[in-house]
Amino acid sequence: MGRLPGLLLLVLACIAAMPAAAEEGWPRRVTDALGREVTIPAPPRRIVAIFSSNVEMLAAIGAGPDIVAIEAWTRWPPDLVARTARVGGRLGFSVEAIARLGADLVVMTPARQAAAGLVDPLGRIGIPALVLTHDRLEDILANIRRLGRATGREAAAEAVASGMGARIDALRICLAGRAPVPVYMETGSDERGAAFTIRDATYTGDILRAAGGISVFAGRDRLGRVSGEAVWRADPERILIAGSADRVPALMRRPGWEGIRAVQAGRVDAVSRALLLIPGPRVVEGAEMLARLLHPDAVAEDGTCHTAAEGGK
Structure with missing residues (x-):
């Protein structure tokens, strides 16, 4: 000073x-x-x-x-x-x-x-x-x-915020009645075998729920760091890695993880950090991306609902 x-x-x-x-x-x-x-x-x-x-x-x-x-x-x-x-x-x-x-x-x-x-x-x-x-x-x-x-810039801001809200609402309507997919989302890891995941009461947790998923660690909001054993015990149906796709093979080879149903089914995917971990306008794109991944039979590439596009078939 x-x-x-x-x-x-x-x-x-x-x-x-x-x-x-x-x-x-x-x-x-x-x-x-x-x-x-x-x-x-x-x-x-x-x-x-x-x-x-x-x-x-x-x-x-x-x-x-x-x-x-x-x-x-x-x-x-x-x-x-x-x-x-x-x-x-x-x-x-x-x-x-x-x-x-x-x-x-x-x-x-x-x-x-x-x-x-x-x-x-x-x-x-x-x-x-x-x-x-x-x-x-x-x-x-x-x-x-x-x-x-x-x-x-009130008018422009209202248009952006309202548009985002409408797209999130459209996803929720499209996925209404579907059971949420149990997901483990990894946002990072360290050399000691610990990993980092999303907390439930966060914007990323909100995005995951809007996309028809739910964290296998939901309800444990102080939890951000988890062990490999905790993930194995949670037995997620899908595993998502926020980052590069080249991390997927190593994750699937982690000791003991061959028994996790997501690994057994090959349901381990890399997802964009920028769309999920930066709290800005692009989180809606992140929600639509996750919805297509978790519910491909319900959500089209453009974020619209398959059932609506196909006349309710």
Whole structure:
């Protein structure tokens, strides 16, 4: 914090160079995940979006051209990533870099201490900082709408959120009456034989349920790390690996796993991490992908219901 006075002068110079905004309906206030009422004085045109989820939501509502910086691990949309500056990564985030860019809104989640390290210093120099959390599927939709209000893009945000909700509802209707498929979804593993799986009360758990599946560890919400023996005892009907397909053969050869019914039937598949583990607009594509995989006789490639397309046959 010793560099804050010099940083403040830099920000004041940037603000002084900006034209005054007189748009109707501004300033406006948006309540974030920390319960803070964030005042945004004018439609933001120089947004710093930290973490992939926030970048993807802003891009989906048409605010991509206004994003001037991201963090180092964002990969999508590729054209935005290619042209945009970086303000940090695994080692932290630079308030000074954000200020030098003349940022007029910073959007972040609490991951990797981003909120802890940025909210206070950004507030001191007058840059609005909006903290979002995406715990459940409904939170993703709510945050898209929240970003619509924060950027003056309410209509676009409503269209995106409503469209996502409609596609999820269509899947649920299509799969109504079908027994959920017991699934073990692995999101990572370590050298000591432990693996990592989804927790039930999360947006990924919501996606899996909407797709007609259920985690074999459902109801154990504090569980994220599991042993090979626990998976063997759970005996999933399907195994999904969030990642590259080249991990499938090694998984099927794990000691003792030859007795798991999913392995015996060859029902072990790799699925996209980007569509399932980044809480943004593409999670709907992830849900449709899982539904086609778990219920291929019910869900068509375009996400529509086979029975509806075939006249109820």
